[in-house]
Amino acid sequence: MVGAGRVVVALLVCVLGAGVGEGTATAEGPVGRATETWTGTWEAAPSGTTPALPGASFRNVVHLGVGGSASRVRLTNRLGTAPLRLDAVTVALREAGPDAVPGSMWVATFGGARSVTIPAGEDLVSDPVPLAVPDGTDLLVTVHTPDDSGPATYHRTAGQTNYVAPQGNWAADVDGAAYTATTTSWYYVTGVDVLDAPAAGSVVAFGDSLTDGNGSTRDTNRRWPDRLAERLGTLPSSRRLGVLNAGVSGNRLLRDDVGPSGLSRLDADALSRSGVRVVILLEGINDIKGTPNATDPAAFEDAYRAFVSRAHAHGIRVIGATLTPYGGNSGYTAARETVRQEINGFIRGGGPFDSVVDFDAAVRDPEQPQRILPGYDCGDHLHFNDAGMGALADTVDLTALS
Template identity: 70%
Template sequence: MMRAIKVRHLLVPLVTVLALAPPSSRADTWPPGPPPVPARHWTGTWEAAPSGTVPALPGASIRNVVHTSLGGTAVRVRISNRLGTGPLRVGSVTVALQRTGAPRSPDAVPGSMRTATFGGARAVRIPAGRDLVTDPVLLRVPAGANLLVTVHTPGDSGPATYHRSALQANFLARGADRAADERGGAYTDTVGNWYYVTGVDVLGASAAGSVVALGDSITDGSGSTFSANHRWPDRLAERLRRLPSHRRLGVLNAGVAGNRVLREGRGPSALTRLDADVLSRTGVRAMIVLEGINDIKGIPSVTDPRALEDAYRRIVARAHARGIRVIGATITPYGGHPAWTPDREAVRRAVNAFVRTGGLFDAVADFDAAVRDPDRPGRILPAYDPGDHLHFDDAGMRALADTVDLTDLTDLTGVTP
């Protein structure tokens, strides 16, 4: 068993580069740094998958509010220019704890503000198509806490990689670099997106690793309460935190509203983004796949269930090649939604039959059975329906999370970390 890293090692600059595109030809793009800390000492605690781009915010500081699933003694942050078209200039990144009991406040807990570096440098240039992970930041972070991750962009670097549907109040300050402002007074604008920040890892967590939820708007949290962290992966994280420390898992939400398994559109397809959003994440031991409804109800729609079945086989094969356990989730009802048709319902039911009985997945979470109306099985129970007949309110999100058998996630005997 590898011995624990001593704290003094964290004082050595560290930069981890995630190659998602050919390396830049510029020799001065990457700041120098020593070899990275072995990944198994770190655990993923939070994720937001890029869903597209928006115009840059030159001269602005974006204070992203992210919710941890696990705690630790240090953090590192993933900054993304994955969908950008040119180098991203980052002037500074800070990390702090959000003021307790103020989920819609830009204020930091006094004394918790830390400046993150990249190979020892405060500023960095990130090539298009790349993610960059900060050096370790010494900050004791509780589980189930809100972090303020602030990114200052001094100039216009072109299209900004972002996550559109954050369901979280984030904050914006324009003009001078306000990244280190603990009081948050300069953050006068509120935005509902996460900019540039796509992951947070923690060091020293008592956990077995992390589980990634790969999905669409249902996993992204659509229908749940704003700024409340009531998405079903958040609820799953709450359940996992009650387990003994050696069985806990961090929960990473790779849901993208509007996403499809087979086609590009709202974000890269599930097949395209699998490596970046799931397989390369820190400490991943298991994944839950809940995706396919947008392929079935979208235009053009999937009319042959075998297309989705084949895609699931590819996802599972790629995950198993990395030693990652895969739980398949059945697709939930959407009767009453304008896109519903009898033919599409037949495809949904055929896909669900395959998930349940096809023998492909290591385990099954029968979300469909948990939330459907027994009197009208093509529809969601009214108690779980926020009104659009597709997504879920807070009670429905809890029902989905409660459907996952925790032993399917934590019984990892024989699975390679």
């Protein structure tokens, strides 16, 4: 299992990608300046691998919180086993479905080159793309894989319809007619940064399926980090931080399972991201209810301390979130509930955290506190519907993110 992985930042050269139908970009635009402040505005943490589709073009739909005067994309082969060759990567504003806004299509380059090979175990950041993006927009990030580079690193549970052209390099097509297949996973893309964002900073929501958005309505961006981004968007521009979703469905804090453990992926999915100021940590319920299950609250306390210590070493604050109820779920037992309550007592007491958000109190049923309030329950007694996701986000004190 690959651990945190290495992030290799491509040389930020002044030779930028050529805009399709828009001529050739020069260094006279918003990029190529002596000082550049990049902010993370979207993330999908790698969750595993799936068989590659050699020759296919993948059109990923990603929803940005804050915008900026230029953008760059983060691509990943972090969990792959062989070098990944991409011969086309494009970025465009989305019009509808797989169609791009005419005139917004740009080729992303890497050290000035249009094709790139990403070593196994690594991520790569593109050169700046001189495409200004507004707040709250959908971006299309399209990649073409010309041959079989081994298992594809992906984010399985996107909660978003994405598009696949099964054969051919259709990355630069504005018309999405070639994208005849769909997928609910994000392929090869793990982040988007923007230049000159209003507040020049971001917050990472770090966790498992509760953060990844399981239970919320697909294609509507109603995960609790999305709702948090909406709340931040109502603030004065100096406080509009980007929100990065580092949730991985099935992920554990203490051990590898679905994706590397929370502790082992911390650097790659949070600490190395652009402009991170604070991390909200909601993780541990899969360790309690999974197989094998963790029964010692002290192990969680040690893990939380290690998590916070590593974040503090990067000047990043950590907000600890209490673990939410799951009574009625198939993984629930009274003994496991005792462990959850002990862990929440540690979190509420402050532990090593800079501040605390009590998600448990926000969504539990007052009559049966081991259960989610029925109006927030998506039906499996573990995950939240759109209203529950909103309740989580609305509990976060925005002043704690400043």
